[in-house]
Amino acid sequence: MFKLLGSSALFFLGCQKAIPLQEKRKSSLGPPILFAQISDTHFGYPDTSEEELLKLIAQINKIKPSFVIHTGDIAHFDYVPEWEKFREVFQSLQVPLYTIPGNHDTGSFPNIKSLALWQKHMGEEKFSFIFSDLAIIGIDLTPFWQFDWEKYDEQQIVRRKTLAWLLQELKKADKCKARFVFGHFPIYLTSLEDRDYSCAINERKLRIEIIDTLIKGNCDAYFCGHTHFGWGNSLKHSNGKTIPQFATTALSYPCLINELEEHSSLKEKNHLGWNLWKYYSEKRVLEYDFMALEKSPKTIIFPRD
Numbered sequence: 001m002f003k004l005l006g007s008s009a010l011f012f013l014g015c016q017k018a019i020p021l022q023e024k025r026k027s028s029l030g031p032p033i034l035f036a037q038i039s040d041t042h043f044g045y046p047d048t049s050e051e052e053l054l055k056l057i058a059q060i061n062k063i064k065p066s067f068v069i070h071t072g073d074i075a076h077f078d079y080v081p082e083w084e085k086f087r088e089v090f091q092s093l094q095v096p097l098y099t100i101p102g103n104h105d106t107g108s109f110p111n112i113k114s115l116a117l118w119q120k121h122m123g124e125e126k127f128s129f130i131f132s133d134l135a136i137i138g139i140d141l142t143p144f145w146q147f148d149w150e151k152y153d154e155q156q157i158v159r160r161k162t163l164a165w166l167l168q169e170l171k172k173a174d175k176c177k178a179r180f181v182f183g184h185f186p187i188y189l190t191s192l193e194d195r196d197y198s199c200a201i202n203e204r205k206l207r208i209e210i211i212d213t214l215i216k217g218n219c220d221a222y223f224c225g226h227t228h229f230g231w232g233n234s235l236k237h238s239n240g241k242t243i244p245q246f247a248t249t250a251l252s253y254p255c256l257i258n259e260l261e262e263h264s265s266l267k268e269k270n271h272l273g274w275n276l277w278k279y280y281s282e283k284r285v286l287e288y289d290f291m292a293l294e295k296s297p298k299t300i301i302f303p304r305d
């Protein structure tokens, strides 16, 4: 399994090994495309600090990445006023911001109504664009997470549509040097077989369908949030191919999942923060810096039932 090495790691796309970053090696890679990934702001939750978020925005404005992606759970309890607060706080962000919903935005059992509410206030639930020679695609995975068995077939139509759109966008980006996909949930935590019902996509069959689509579309890396601390592994396909999967830390209440503890640095486990990603196109190298918020709540909450 691929392991992230602390708050700065170098990852060659297509390989399964993270290599510690060395300045000498870095200088030969040329200038990177910078982008920020933020996640799980949970507006409305007591641990979400507007003051800290404003500092984060100022920091991003100073670094000037090409774009920022929020991988869901913008709100916590009450969608509309919390989304509005998010928009108000983030209006000072000076780079393009792309968002996708998390389970706290459209509910554990999303339906046409909850999706329409998101679209009305937040815009599309998906995005796709090409920056330089890098394809960036965001999808709404909330209909894949948990489901209402009685409405399984009905929801399957939505899931099929999402995956068909994802494949179409990946294929359109076939000539790009790399294709990165963003969703809210990890596809799985440790293996296709793991029986985790809150931290990743629940059903094995759906995990396989998503990984199949990513592999068919030549996706180079999958990025998510949801688990509230940073870790990474590889999604394995039955044909032997793998795709690196990275979860970024939350901007509200830190959590810890025992079986993933070894894949996260101590710094990330105890601090809220975000990832500054650096993609070196020429050599297809991906690096990240974990950017901790100054003040983080000390309590680590174990998110299981």
Ligand SMILES: [Fe+2]
Pocket: 040, 042, 073, 102, 104, 226, 227, 228, 250
């Ligand atoms: Fe969350």
